[in-house]
Amino acid sequence: MSFAQLTRRAVGTLLCAALLTAMINCSGERAGGEIKLQGAGATFPAPLYAKWVSEHGKLNPNVKIDYQSIGSGGGIQQITAGTVDFGASDAPMSDDDLKKAPGALLHIPTVLGAVVITYNLAGVTQPLRFAPDVLADIFLGKIKKWDDQRLKADNPGVALPAADITVVHRSESSGTTAVFTDYLAKVSPAWKEKPGAGKAVDWPVGLGAKGNEGVSGQIKQTPNTIGYIELAYAVQNKLPVALVKNRAGQFVEPSLDAVTAAAAETVAQMPDDLRVSITDAAGASAYPIASYTYILVYREQKDAAKGKALVDFLWWGIHDGEQFAKDLQYAPLPAQVTQKAEAKLKSITANGQPLRQT
Amino acid sequence: MRPLQPSPPTPADAYGAGARRARWRETLAPTGNAGDALFRAALLLAALVLLLLVVSMIAAMAANSRLSLRAFGFGFLTSRAWNPVTGQFGALPFIYGTVVSSLLALLISVPVSLGIAIFLVEQAPRQLARPVAFIIELLAAIPSVIYGLWGIFVLAPVLREHVEPLLARWLGWLPLLQGPITGIGLLTGGVILAIMITPIIAAVVRDVLEAVPVTQREAALALGATRWETTRVVLANAASGIAGAIILGLGRAIGETMAVTMVIGNRPQISASLFAPSYTIASVIANEFTEATGDIYLSALVELGLILFLVTFVVNGAAKLLVWGVTRGTSGTARAA
Numbered sequence: 215m216s217f218a219q220l221t222r223r224a225v226g227t228l229l230c231a232a233l234l235t236a237m238i239n240c241s242g243e244r245a246g247g248e249i250k251l252q253g254a255g256a257t258f259p260a261p262l263y264a265k266w267v268s269e270h271g272k273l274n275p276n277v278k279i280d281y282q283s284i285g286s287g288g289g290i291q292q293i294t295a296g297t298v299d300f301g302a303s304d305a306p307m308s309d310d311d312l313k314k315a316p317g318a319l320l321h322i323p324t325v326l327g328a329v330v331i332t333y334n335l336a337g338v339t340q341p342l343r344f345a346p347d348v349l350a351d352i353f354l355g356k357i358k359k360w361d362d363q364r365l366k367a368d369n370p371g372v373a374l375p376a377a378d379i380t381v382v383h384r385s386e387s388s389g390t391t392a393v394f395t396d397y398l399a400k401v402s403p404a405w406k407e408k409p410g411a412g413k414a415v416d417w418p419v420g421l422g423a424k425g426n427e428g429v430s431g432q433i434k435q436t437p438n439t440i441g442y443i444e445l446a447y448a449v450q451n452k453l454p455v456a457l458v459k460n461r462a463g464q465f466v467e468p469s470l471d472a473v474t475a476a477a478a479e480t481v482a483q484m485p486d487d488l489r490v491s492i493t494d495a496a497g498a499s500a501y502p503i504a505s506y507t508y509i510l511v512y513r514e515q516k517d518a519a520k521g522k523a524l525v526d527f528l529w530w531g532i533h534d535g536e537q538f539a540k541d542l543q544y545a546p547l548p549a550q551v552t553q554k555a556e557a558k559l560k561s562i563t564a565n566g567q568p569l570r571q572t
Numbered sequence: 573m574r575p576l577q578p579s580p581p582t583p584a585d586a587y588g589a590g591a592r593r594a595r596w597r598e599t600l601a602p603t604g605n606a607g608d609a610l611f612r613a614a615l616l617l618a619a620l621v622l623l624l625l626v627v628s629m630i631a632a633m634a635a636n637s638r639l640s641l642r643a644f645g646f647g648f649l650t651s652r653a654w655n656p657v658t659g660q661f662g663a664l665p666f667i668y669g670t671v672v673s674s675l676l677a678l679l680i681s682v683p684v685s686l687g688i689a690i691f692l693v694e695q696a697p698r699q700l701a702r703p704v705a706f707i708i709e710l711l712a713a714i715p716s717v718i719y720g721l722w723g724i725f726v727l728a729p730v731l732r733e734h735v736e737p738l739l740a741r742w743l744g745w746l747p748l749l750q751g752p753i754t755g756i757g758l759l760t761g762g763v764i765l766a767i768m769i770t771p772i773i774a775a776v777v778r779d780v781l782e783a784v785p786v787t788q789r790e791a792a793l794a795l796g797a798t799r800w801e802t803t804r805v806v807l808a809n810a811a812s813g814i815a816g817a818i819i820l821g822l823g824r825a826i827g828e829t830m831a832v833t834m835v836i837g838n839r840p841q842i843s844a845s846l847f848a849p850s851y852t853i854a855s856v857i858a859n860e861f862t863e864a865t866g867d868i869y870l871s872a873l874v875e876l877g878l879i880l881f882l883v884t885f886v887v888n889g890a891a892k893l894l895v896w897g898v899t900r901g902t903s904g905t906a907r908a909a
Contacts, residue, residue: 422838
């Protein structure tokens, strides 16, 4: 056979194979009744949601869920634009953001997490202790050296070096930043005035790094740094975690129990839309820099089948999914909050019919 | 040379509709062959599509930055603010970071690249020149992100532990080299950029030097010049091409994103010190664009992109013109990188 004939045969076979595969895929979808759900948002709960997706997939193989961790800001953008079925964000959406959405968006709290203060100090083995005003002044750039009097006062017996403090913060818009700056704004009037709280702020000092991973990496690589990351990243990267003094005056370690304690204080006063900030919580054992993380869904679902699958997935998540939370360094929801989330899920409708009665 | 001319126009139809049609026919189908005409039209279409793409990119960016253009006007170029909470944005720190890191990169890279090119063209024996040239061109092919990783894990610690303390000790009286040393900042960004643009500048300068007629070298040697003096004559000949190569390298340095954002500190500030962190236009867009919520925030980022686009466009255009000016009309392997 000549080369031209061979080429023609090869191309023809490939085309047929491609067509066949396409046909099989299409028919498979229609026959199996597979439902695809797309979600995007916060990087903080991403490991947990990945676990949820895989475990839920084992129980319901015909529901394929894909979660892209692109950041809270991205999640809010995408759900507002309607390109995903559910969004995820650490910080609840502001009223302005909610107005921009084409429908009513519900906030479903899924788990709780802690934002921890981590640092890189050679020769310091015990965890450092930070008071809220000291923390704010470090991030404002007012406390410049590690051996400052105020740091020494809170950490007697620790050999703090006479080195400059290098602050590391997030370079992009992030839910972690939102939680941390929300806390700083509550404990420091100076912080509230100048940088303020938000997903992205004008940091007075510090290096910027991208993502929790970037901040962890930067802190690991550079000595005499301090920064804020999610608890899971500190544990995974074996970074030291500081104790922070809470409103009751106790230096609290960011453990999951301390995070649950922070939530317990505000459960009774949770507003109807479940958007709440639990930073600087009252309570002797509460960790002050904790936060819920939310999944954002529309109350009116356009597609009944997809809506049902989504509601069932979220229902499973806030009940059976919580058992995976502790291993991945997230705190499960308190019981009262689970009940409120259940009520929200039951209010989701498609074509006027609620998708879940029980 | 034009093959097969159609019948030459008579004075009567040198003007008027008939003449215009004849000119169109000549442009579209100089050979008078329909198949050729079709081929020519297809190629023209392909070229136009590319041009249209560039024009549409500029148009899209201008449209998307309308909000920010209206809100800040020219003040955007001189404002130092970057506050997503209050909605105040300014481009000055980014322009500063981009310009200084690129200039620093040029300062470090140009002598090295020139040295490499001169070595490869004038000095090296043939067997050595080819593998060395190959390895240098390989450097240009390494992805930017790999440079960034190498920067964080190798370059930054080296600069922090060894180079920057030395510089601070010897030249610390210069405000340029004062301040806290973290290994992450303008200097690291500049060094990484220098490493990335060296292969490009070296490759183009090598082509430009090879394009200098050998008669020039022979004339210099015949007049009794030494090797170095001959090289100087060659360099003088190739001056505009070398300038073009440098501008090309500058164009690459200005737009470089991933490697720079990992080592420059991502802090929108203007500081006299090279040890201080900074921010380039490309880095801020890469870092903040996907998460920017807020119309004016997005619009400000797109406007930064527009500024960068226009600057890169102009710089690259100038470079291409210069290099083309020097290498056209010469025989051999002259090619613009």
